[in-house]
Amino acid sequence: MPGSSPLRSWRAQRPPAAGAAVPATGILSIGLRLTGYEVLSRIALALAGAAWVALAADFVVRLLWEREVWRAAAGTPAALTAVAATAVLGTRVSALGWQSLAGALLALAAVLWPVLLVDVVRHWGRRMPGTMFLCCVATQGLAVLGTTLARAVASAWLAHIALVLFWLGLVLYGLALPRFDPRQVAEGAGDLWVAGGALAISALAGARLLGAEGGGLYLWNEEDSDALRKVTVVLLILDLSWYAALLLAEVRWPRPRYDLRRWATVFPMGMTAAATLSVAAAVDVPWLKGPGQALLWVAVAAWLAATVGGGPGRPRVRQVQSTAMKMLATVSRPTRPNSGFSTFSSSRFT
Template identity: 65%
Template structure:
């Protein structure tokens, strides 16, 4: 998700080479994760079902729509349509399972129900503009408003203490609004609506972007006030909302006829790239010999576990 949206943002700012490199990387990662997802379904259905019950499973849908949107912008409409069809097939199953297992005081992953739904809206609107398929645009409109409803419902389940204790996925609270703003701006560009509807979508895109930026500021302040410098895999859920905020600012600037947003959008994009690189370095270090997931780190963890067992009362 993070890699794909940065590819989109770099495409919007004219950095074709960097965008292409990240697109290739995002495609490779998507294929690897899709293979693992399918393998769990075939070899260990019980594990697959337990993973599908959680909101983070919806990241599969969101990642597919982000990648499909980037392919559509690249001009590969057939591939983008295939990815949209795949995402649509998986989305209702994972959405129902995730919502059924909502609990009070959940981490930021609860907002992925909105992110996945708005991702479908973004890709449907992008394809509607490229193919002239009005039914896709109207479907995207329904998904857009549905995603906002899911955001409000998820907000009631979000644990605000995650601002101080979250490991990175608390940023999805803002990122969900960013992808909603992006969906509204993409729907504007389809040209399918009358003046009133177009005006409402433009206003919605600006309002959603404003709320997203407010979340962005709050989350940055929380990171400074309660620093969490250690790497966690959920930090990828920080890079994605940052990149999505940048892409939303660039897209809303075009749809709402506010070219001044391009400058802030570019600044936010390079901040997101820097965070993405930092998270990548952390991930590589965690897989190194001394990292917690490397061979020596695993051996150290095993020795610690044995030590604890030996000290346990019998």
């Protein structure tokens, strides 16, 4: 395989879950756009795009020259991060009006999704870590991007496929939940937060489906819209409940030692913020915007902490982690959100 020895050594430390930096940064870009911070949003988008290109290049290199390594990684839940990353990036790109690129990203994610999903589900067992909920995250990511693109190009069939994916994502969540090891709440490195992130992206998908008719499409009758609205609200409530419960678990069983897997924390935090803001608009509940904005800035703080912690200056890492946790608890209390440090386990993030 081409490449220098240092390069191969660097890549060896970057398993599939390292791609968590892409959806984490991408969802911050979406949240910042929803709150009117367009310049910051585009900066985050540029960073997410650059990280996605690196992720895609690494994926191709492994597929072509390290087939055995690729096959082993493809069977882990973290492999589905590639689908989630592509879907989140495509969703933000669509908002810029680049529908052709968004469509290409949707097609790529749709091709990867069944291949990786089937392999991952085949390896399911008992007492699994939180990464198993990525089956729901990846599926709902496709639903979000599909609905966003459907509204942009006025495509009813695409919206209906997105609706099917939305319900399928909830089924996958239900199948994963009994296999989740509850001991992870106290003992896990943090990947249990993916359980909350999966509910958050499901709520976001529901909000996007509710708003799809705003593009001139007539998709759902009154009964269907009412059912979808109720499910979306329930999903957001469950997500916020996870957020609060897992934050309390972090306080009860602190994990002061910094781990690069904490990068994945930003994704569910940012996704909860984006879901809260989107549901507030979709179901016309203006007071939810305040908590959504607060959650967004907590996610931004976590992103900064992960960036500082993952770079040079490791002696300061514990201090950064401790400060981030204190900020999290302080900012979260007034709005009673559902916050926490999510990690896609079994891998390190940079």
